[in-house]
Amino acid sequence: MAKVDTSLVAHLPLFAGFKAEDLEEILREARSARYPKNSAIFEQGADAHAFFLLLHGHVRAAKTTPTGEQIVVRYVAPGETFGIAMAIGLAQYPATATAVDDSVVLIWPTAAWPRLVERFPSLASSTLLTVGSRLQESHTRILEMSTQQVEQRVAHALLRLAKQSGKKLDHGIEIDFPISRQDIAQMTGTTLHTVSRILSGWESQGLVESGRQRIILRDPHKIVILAERNPDSGPA
Amino acid sequence: MAKVDTSLVAHLPLFAGFKAEDLEEILREARSARYPKNSAIFEQGADAHAFFLLLHGHVRAAKTTPTGEQIVVRYVAPGETFGIAMAIGLAQYPATATAVDDSVVLIWPTAAWPRLVERFPSLASSTLLTVGSRLQESHTRILEMSTQQVEQRVAHALLRLAKQSGKKLDHGIEIDFPISRQDIAQMTGTTLHTVSRILSGWESQGLVESGRQRIILRDPHKIVILAERNPDSGPA
DNA sequence: CCCATAGTTTGCGATAGCGCAAAACGGGCC
DNA sequence: GGCCCGTTTTGCGCTATCGCAAACTATGGG
Missing domain, CATH: 2.60.120.10 (Jelly Rolls)
Known part of the structure; x- marks a missing residue:
């Protein structure tokens, strides 16, 4: 002992x-x-x-x-x-x-x-x-799953992970442990395919940079906006 | 006092x-x-x-x-x-x-x-x-919302309500307080329309009897089976 | 007894996201 | 240095469920 x-x-x-x-x-x-x-x-x-x-x-x-x-x-x-x-x-x-x-x-x-x-x-x-x-x-998670669409839920999940276990970089925040698309899917009630598509989309807009079990939020502020945006408000 | x-x-x-x-x-x-x-x-x-x-x-x-x-x-x-x-x-x-x-x-x-x-x-x-x-x-609720479809979630919700606040009848269990389709929708992460459709379906099979803010489970056992059935197992 | 209101039912598109399948990729191990 | 395996990406059709709209119906109040 x-x-x-x-x-x-x-x-x-x-x-x-x-x-x-x-x-x-x-x-x-x-x-x-x-x-x-x-x-x-x-x-x-x-x-x-x-x-x-x-x-x-x-x-x-x-x-x-x-x-x-x-x-x-x-x-x-x-x-x-x-x-x-x-x-x-x-x-x-x-x-x-x-x-x-x-x-x-x-x-x-x-x-x-x-x-x-x-x-x-x-x-x-x-x-x-x-x-x-x-x-x-x-309860927050239940609320999100009931009222938000997948993209917003993924945004919220990543922001929470970043706040809890984010490593501050020169430009952005890196989630400080290995996490797969599948893990994120299991946190947000969706499939790894959908998560992958969402992250690919974000990556092409420069919001994130990610790879094998690794995610960096390059533009946390824009992700916050995504997370909060009312599904049927702004245009795509 | x-x-x-x-x-x-x-x-x-x-x-x-x-x-x-x-x-x-x-x-x-x-x-x-x-x-x-x-x-x-x-x-x-x-x-x-x-x-x-x-x-x-x-x-x-x-x-x-x-x-x-x-x-x-x-x-x-x-x-x-x-x-x-x-x-x-x-x-x-x-x-x-x-x-x-x-x-x-x-x-x-x-x-x-x-x-x-x-x-x-x-x-x-x-x-x-x-x-x-x-x-x-x-956590159970999150698990259900992540992995089950709406009909199963509604079944689970009603069974829980029946267990917590059910009044035993001669034939069936009545939920002992006023509850609307909308309420059930808000418990299961769906819309009142979908809940209404589901209950209508069950009613025509004799599983429930329901009306304005009132639900009686006429065949709790069959509802348990519904709640547990793997989405892609048995035929419709 | 009738009306107003809140709740319910039902029809009919529209669609977000799933599910399957296959290919590309990247890292580590030998 | 090359191979193997787990992860990721992407395409494509499908469908459960939503969203809107409209009709219907109990219930309680006056």
Whole structure:
């Protein structure tokens, strides 16, 4: 059980207001682990034996239907928790988590949660805040899927990814982990073909520059406009 | 400030494990109010000055886009909380709540929440459970919108409503509050026209019986089959 | 009892986006 | 340096579903 440096996590909202010694007590229950690119962290349906905090890398959470279709629930960025199934009353993971890049995580055994919450009640409140904001995002996504067309949804998805995990370049923003057309399709409820067509279109207008699992927003502002444009307002 | 009878709420999961006197202490901070059918309880964007527990009736939570389109986030059944924006870190309500039937609610001022949580930490944990299960439902909804066609989504929506608020009849299940084609469209990401066509079709097959803001599932089992059927499996 | 209103049904194009298929491409591995 | 595999691109027909328009019908109020 490796010692974890508190300085790595002290600034996270999850631990806001914790004293150094409390933090240490919490971290003592965790171990850290490294997951190489494309390795599975846990599988949908498996017993939720642990919950996680991402330190480095990027993790994709995806949900699969009985018939094998997938959607991407979200991408986890460093500093975020994931796999907190048990905190919300689930005995099994509702989704599959995969490292999309070499990643480092902290792992707490599920059994530690009730103990920690009892000792540090504010953990429950902060977790409530994070879960609440994920609920918000889900509602936004439902709203978009109900009212917008595919191009706008893709625009929104890319902007969110850029905000969450964008690397600022001299001219533009690059999404900082490998992501395929298929992934974007699964985030926006469409097919990889349609995503490919949309990106090709944008590329020819100089809005983006993209290739194999790689996307750079060259003109974020114009993409914002695209994302917000009312379908039947301006001409093509 | 009317006295509220603890027996009305003691059995709710939210208050599981509370002693009678604790419960009384909590209820002392609440007042109750009655909202007539079709009246607004709070508006999207308004300051979240209170949170609510529905005692009788039914409440619709809906979200509106800047361009005026709406989706139904959920229907609230008796015993459920709603308007808990501030518990998840929001200063304004993210949706509009409307009583779809004459309704009675308990109302706590937002200011009471931090105090209550400090005094009764398990409130945060139970709220975490409810918010978590709503997150689950949202993900399910996103999955359905991404992978299923409209008819299946409508089937699922009606089955969920029937389970949550269905009144068992001699032969079938009636959804126990007024709900229009438009409402169902806004729950499933389609138009009232398409919903109407689908219900007409089902009606002629004897699966449902419906009219003005009224739906009875006459053959729930066949609807389950419809909901689960793989789009390109059986013949029409 | 009749009218006004909100909800529902239905017809008829129009079309965004899917689904299939095939080709081009790019990277990494041996 | 060449090959293999996963990813991306693109063409083309198809259809589920939308959007508009118009007729129809309960329901509650006066």
